[in-house]
Amino acid sequence: METKALLKSFISTVISAFGVSMDDIRSKCRKAELCDIRMILIYEMRQGGYTYARIGEVLHRDYSTIMWNFNNYEARFLYDENFKKKVLVVKKLKDNEMNILLNLDNSKLLVLNNSMLALDTINLQSQPRQLKSSISICTELRTELLQRAIKRRQKDKAFTLKMSYYKADALWQFLTEYEIYFPDDFGSYEKNAVLIMKNELHKQLL
Template identity: 80%
Template structure:
């Protein structure tokens, strides 16, 4: 089962910026319930960075097709680690994250 997440270049940049915290997280200090989600998100971050390079000059909407387990891990990450997102996130970034969380939650139910 694939989860479809509509994105554009701006939302992809916001998502990649929010996932920067993964570079600094120590996996061993995280609760056991989040370790698998974090490791899946580390893999997903690499894919999203590659996607950002491919679409950086294009300004159109695209659909990111995620397997269920990756979509669930991303939703868990966006929900649990929101407090660690960069302080310079403005209203656009906050709304973009909220839209992505809602879209993922709606499809994961």
């Protein structure tokens, strides 16, 4: 059984990996993403020795809600692929594999930054609901990548970019769904670099 201190640290790691806060988890918001994370946390906390009552206190939910989530966890895992994907992410976190690694050099970093110019042309409000979050996350990630490019402009060595799961997943979705918006002057090298990055991310996100 996990110690309460370790479990508390693990809870913080999980919510950070999915790009949410404890306030989000405790809120009354019923968005599917938050409901899934709550259910996973309830299961993990119960497995870690928390009582239903204590879990309710931590997550600001009543006893019956906590019990319902715990009892329905296994069925969701078996029949809901999106939920299962989140559970597997949490398993990786428990195995200390919380970072997704993307191998880059200056040339690939330039391609990545240039592909993100497409963010300036995408109308966020017109996008499907499931992609709006990815676009917003990639907009933040773009700033990080530009800063990395500035720092590395005098260097020419390969390096590894570490990203939390939710950022890596958003980047993969962007590279997959929005290639049509990439610069017209992208040639075979750029297209191949994007393909390599997509494949590298996809293997780790599965």
